[in-house]
Amino acid sequence: MTTNEDLQRIGFLPFDTVRSAFNHQYEVSKMNAITAWQGVERTQNWQFISNIKPQTALNLGRAIISLAIFCMLAAIAIAYFYDAYFSISEQTCAHLTVLISAAFFKLGYVVRLAAHHALGNYNAG
Structure with a gap:
């Protein structure tokens, strides 16, 4: 054993x-x-970005959303309504701009929601 x-x-x-x-x-x-x-x-709790305040992030999110909407509307107008006045490469760029501006719209929305959360407004949508 x-x-x-x-x-x-x-x-x-x-x-x-x-x-x-x-x-x-x-x-x-x-x-x-x-x-x-x-x-x-x-x-x-916004401690990882010490130089950006929630109100600044809220304004940044709103600006990104506004710019994305403007670019999206312009790109839709070029790609679909005034396509006879633009070349095929410009129309291709307009179609890609629609996709890219949608992504920036979502990014701005997330920044805006995070800023509302940091300000204590949990009902923002």
Whole structure:
């Protein structure tokens, strides 16, 4: 019959040692996950961008939305209503501008919602 000392001498660890090492690793990874989640909460409180105030971000979001709507309307007019006056390459650019301006519209909307959230207005939509 072998003892724990014999098993340790040839490289095997007793079950209690393995279990305690696993529990230690589990506790360390659980603490890392908690620390990471606390970091996420800190970044949601506008502490990661110290030089942009929520009101400035709100104005920036509104400006991005306004510019995106203007570009989208101009591109739709060029691509669909006044297509006889523009070359095929200009129409292609207008079609691509519709897609890109839609993406900027969404970006501005997210910035605006984040600013409303930072200002405490949770009902903004």
